[in-house]
Amino acid sequence: MITYVKPIKPPEQLLMLRSLVRRLPTKNPVIQNVRQKLSHVEAGYTGEKLLGKTFHHLFSDSNRYLIFHNIRLKSGSYFQIDFIVLTAFYALILENKHINGSVHFGTLHQFSRKIGPKIDIFENPLDQCLRQEKLFSNFLETQNFPFTYPVICRVILSSHNTKITASAECREAVFQRVLRLEGLLSEIHALNGRFTEPILTSNQITRLSKTILHQHTPSWKSPLSTFDIKQKTLPGA
Template sequence: MIKLELIVPVQAEQCIALLKRMPKGHPVRPIVEKDLRVWLKGYYGELNVAYHLSFLPEDEYYIFHGLRLKDKKAFQMDLLLVSAKFALIIEVKNISGKLKFKKGSDLMTRELNNLEEGMDNPIQQVKRHHLQFNNWLKYHQFKGIPVERLVVISKTSTIIETTPDNLHIFQTLIYAESLMDKMRELETKYTKPRITKKVLSQLSDTLLKEHHISIPDVLQKYNLSQSDIKPGVQCPNCRSFKMKYISASWRCDECHFTSKRAHLSAIKDYFLILNPTITRKQLAEFLQIEPVKARHLLFSLKFPSSGTKRGTKYYLPKNCILCPLNENDMKKGEFFT
C-alpha cells in the first residue's frame, strides 16, 4: 500500500519555476537547466523502481516515497518499505556510464564518454540514512524492527565495477530488475512478524506526521535577486505573461484564453522561488493586480495565516505544493532554452 506517493522533486519544481521566469539569456540559466535534468533523471529512476515494487502484495507493505524525517539533522530517503517483519531503506540511482567502487573509499568514480569524475558513494549515503532512521525509531519508541538497506541502480545499461576484495558490496547494491528477488530473500530471512498490525499502523501514522517537505532557498543557491524573476500570471495555453484578471477570471491578451485558476501556478512559483510566506501586498505585486483582488484570491485559497489586517502573512499548508507537475507536463520540455 502506497502511503506517500512519488512526486516530482521540489528542487525540480523550483528549477522549472525559475526557467519560466528568468530571461532567456540569463547567465545562470544553463546551470539551472543542467540541475533540472539531474533532478528529473533521478525522478524517472524512481519511477522505474516503483514499477517493480508494484508487484508486492499491497496488504503486507507500506511504501513511502521521498520520506523526509529529522534525526539530529534532516534526512530524506528515496524509498522506505515497512512491514510487520522488517523495514527496508532504498537509495535509487539513475546514473549512466561505468560506476567504479574502491574498497574503503567514500567516493564512487563514474566513467562516461572517456571522462572520469568522483561522485558521492550511494552505499555510504544509505548507511547514513540507516543509522539516522534507526535513531528515529528509537526516539519514537518503535522497538524490535530490523532495518535493511539497499542501493538500487535503475538501469541495467549502467556498468558496476569493483575489485575482487570488495564483492560484498553486491549484498546491498543491485539493479532494479533484481529487486523482487532481493525482496524474496529478505522475506526468507525474516519469516516472523516483529511488530503487530496495530503497531505497524501507528508507525505509518507517525512517519506521515513527521514527514516534512523542505523548500530550499534557490535565490541564494544561484545568487539571484527578485529583480531576476519575472512577475505576472503565465497563460496555460500560449505561455505568455499577458494575462489580466477581469471579473473573477484570467484572460490572455495574446491568445484570448480564459481561466479561473491560472493564478495558482503563479502563486506556487512565488512560494518555490521567493518566500515561504506571502502578504496581500506581495501577492498583488507578483500577480500584478489590485490589492483588493489579491485579498479576495487569498481568502478563497484558505491558506494558514499569522498576524492581523494588512500585516497578515499566508503560507502553504504542511507538505503542500500547489498544482504539482505531472509526467506529461515535464515531457513538453518548454522550460528549456
C-alpha cells in the same frame, strides 16, 4: 499486497527547478548550471517512477507492504530517503541512483561515473546506505518502536545503461547492498525468507505509518539561494 501511504509524486526540488528554468532569462549566466541540476533531478525522478512500476508486482504478494516515497525526517539533523518499505518483519530503505555510463565503487569511499572521456565524482551510495540505516533506526528509537526491528538499506541502480565495477576493497559490500532494478523483487523475497518472525503488530505498523507522515518535513529550500539568483532579476518579480 502493497499500499502507497505516500505516493510517488515529483519532489519539491524538481518542481522549484522546473519553475525556475521557465522564468530564468536565457542570457542569465547561471542558466546552464540550473539546467544541469534540473536534468540531474529529473533523472532521479525517472528512476523513482521505474521503481514504482516494479512495486506493482507485489500486489499479489501475501505480505503487507507500506510504501513511502520521498520522505524527509529528523534524527538530530534532517535526512532524506527516496523510498521506505514497511513490513511487520523489517523496514527496507531504497536509495535510487539513475545513472547512465560506467560506475565504479573505488577505494577510500570513492564513487565515480564515466561516460566517454568524462569522469564525474559523486557521494558514495554505500556510505549513504549505512548513514540512512543508522538515522532511521535512531528515529524509530526516539519514537519508542522496538530496537529489534531490522532496518535494511539497498542501493538501486535503475538505469539499464549502467555498467558496475568495484575495487577489491568494497566488492563484497557492493554485492550485498547494490542491486539493479530487475533484482529488487528477488531481494525482497530473500528478505522475506530471512526475516520470518513479525516484530511489529498491526497496530504498531499503523502507528509507525502515521508517525512517518506526521514527522515528514518537505524541503522547500529555494534554488535561488543555491545559484545566488536575486528574485528581482526574474520576469514578473
